[in-house]
Amino acid sequence: MTTPPSTRMAAEIAEQPEAARRTLEHLLPQRAELRAAHAGRRRVLMVARGSSDNAATYGRYLLEVAAGVPAGLAAPSVATHYGARLDLSDTLVVSVSQSGATAEIVETQDWARRCGAATVAVTNVGDSPLAAEADVALVTRAGAELAVPATKTYLTQVLALAVLADALGADLEASLATVPAAVADLLGTDVTEAARALAEADEVVVSGRGLLLGTALETALKLEETCLRPVRGYSYADLRHGPISVVTHGVLAVLVAAADGPLAAPMVELAGDLRGRGARILGIGGTTAFAGQCDVHLPGPDLPEVVAPIGSIVPAQLTIERLARDLGLDPDNPRGLAKVTRTDTSAG
């Protein structure tokens, strides 16, 4: 039973190896500029919402783990509604927005500059306000994205943040060069069984940890917005601190893992614990032992943990696109969503 992948979302997923190659080619030469913007500053603060926030979550871990740079996520309302006066003269603020036009993000970047921060914009639109007003604009080369769910713009955002981490001290260049091929290898993944497991579940939770947390949160968000069903994304620790008590028969746990690194073993343990509570497990990536704990398993990218999140989202994208079609929904235009989301920015 094969449904033809005629959707824009499917086409845009398939464009990702080329989008990654173009983006790398354009951004790697900007590393000196990024180092100059960071010079004399001690930390990085990310500004983002929605899918971009999930990309930023990866960027935050990567900067701390692989580049040794303290990093965190900004709370935009501190800028847009409270107008807090913070001294950010020790900070590089990285704003991430596909369109570069989300008013809240543009406004927060402007506030950060007034607070003394240097600014980097990560956006897919070169002539956007966000790019125009940043000290350094990292313009991803995803090309126009027509389906509402972000796929290639998300993947290239994640890639841009890896380039930033490489510029600030992580040693990623050799791994990054293998990303386009690793992404291409995943495009033929058979997601029939994975989509069926999701369709049959009463309840879906998604979890991942550390560098892969952002991938898990993005998987949950995309499942929810594309397939219009409530899906909760949790960090491994947040899941253990309470919500695990509601995991039982009928729950499908989607777990995203890396094949190496210090969290590979704990993810095997988590899969076993959730199975013990009666959940079915849909695993993406991870070790052989992890795959052995999964009811349904999709291979992850052939990439080390530090850059795995650039590819780990691909099996999830394929599964979600397929699930939407299986459910009779249009993956390209889920109900109630616009491409640019407006969070109100007016102080009231």
Next chain:
Amino acid sequence: MTTPPSTRMAAEIAEQPEAARRTLEHLLPQRAELRAAHAGRRRVLMVARGSSDNAATYGRYLLEVAAGVPAGLAAPSVATHYGARLDLSDTLVVSVSQSGATAEIVETQDWARRCGAATVAVTNVGDSPLAAEADVALVTRAGAELAVPATKTYLTQVLALAVLADALGADLEASLATVPAAVADLLGTDVTEAARALAEADEVVVSGRGLLLGTALETALKLEETCLRPVRGYSYADLRHGPISVVTHGVLAVLVAAADGPLAAPMVELAGDLRGRGARILGIGGTTAFAGQCDVHLPGPDLPEVVAPIGSIVPAQLTIERLARDLGLDPDNPRGLAKVTRTDTSAG
């Protein structure tokens, strides 16, 4: 139809005015010590999990908004699993743990000190490892908490973080003095209708924003762990960036708001939008206009927004305790939870 409030959870909720009074009395004199620990440092980083993480979310906003101190939440696995080497010599690290014995939090505090941070522990157990190893220990005076769901230990954690913010430049002392009475005023709230609305809902989402975001997340966590039903907590912005598309008839949206401040008006708008999508609204606090948008409304504390979260959790606690009993569950001992949660800390 009245069920007698004979649970430990109910008793511990009722002890909160006294717990708050004792905690304030003990912690206010430590402000000079806190200022000394922060002297020469530029930012605050919070370390916490579960309910304590929700308290820390408030602390983070409060420090930025009311004290002008850049603040953020640490990712403990960066310390415990990745062993990242960060320079935290410009940072005050505040670890929050009811028991002071959660291995992951103790280990992360130890890592922070080795990275050069000054350390503050917020805990309810004075002779805990977390308190013993911190530069400053803020020991809350909640007394022993026997019910599994944190109530008075959470409220006094939130209070301790407000004392910290006051020490670092927020001007909260006069407002803090009114907290015990404001909490006492809420104890008689009739939560019959609120508990019924929750029992009748197919699906529950919880949202709040800015200073009240932590209260919303704590309400969601407590609803989930005490009543064993899946409940999602979202920031206002995260809700708008996707999940709002699954809000429809049968959804109950629990919204927590303050009666003043720049987010009071946006919360009225959010309530209206969610109603327009068919959701029922259970509101806590907020303005008169906000109450007018709610199907069921519980009064919030008579406190300004900066300290409102110390009291805003009380109507939620009362409702959750009542709902658990209405559902035939034991609020004191929900299935599958232990008082000290272990997140594994071994590198694997």
